[in-house]
Amino acid sequence: MSTQQQITGKHVAIAFVAFFAVIIAVNFTMAGLATSSWTGLVVKNSYVASQNFNRELEKARVQSALGWTSRLVVESDRIVVHLIDRDGNPVILPQAELAVGRPAFEQMDRVLTLTHQGSGLYAAIGKLEPGLWAARLETAIGDQPYRQDFRFTVEERDNGS
Numbered sequence: 001m002s003t004q005q006q007i008t009g010k011h012v013a014i015a016f017v018a019f020f021a022v023i024i025a026v027n028f029t030m031a032g033l034a035t036s037s038w039t040g041l042v043v044k045n046s047y048v049a050s051q052n053f054n055r056e057l058e059k060a061r062v063q064s065a066l067g068w069t070s071r072l073v074v075e076s077d078r079i080v081v082h083l084i085d086r087d088g089n090p091v092i093l094p095q096a097e098l099a100v101g102r103p104a105f106e107q108m109d110r111v112l113t114l115t116h117q118g119s120g121l122y123a124a125i126g127k128l129e130p131g132l133w134a135a136r137l138e139t140a141i142g143d144q145p146y147r148q149d150f151r152f153t154v155e156e157r158d159n160g161s
Contacts, residue, residue: 136150
């Protein structure tokens, strides 16, 4: 005597729901990962960027020869950039701007004017929401351009402390 279990409508319904639950869970996971990661977009028009490639490469060589070092720090209500030259002396700039935005979309992009705070420190008032951010410092002394890209994460702040 063999005992075989019959497949009932209840079994089919459970299998059907489980199958689609897995599909939906995978779709939500993949969508979440896609929206929280970098899009990979560096330039809007690759043809125009390719025409300027050698010029940008030369600018990078000139910038490297400057020997400047930059560091970005995000505080609770401001963004600070510290610039020093190869000898450890503060870099004094006539003006500097910091373009800040989310890497994956442009809705929160903004340009902040940095003001010199002394000793090579430049700051701008700006509060950033938690998450992944990108910033580009652009400045020059005379005809010496300087550009530095930063990628950083702003952590969730504990407001209870």
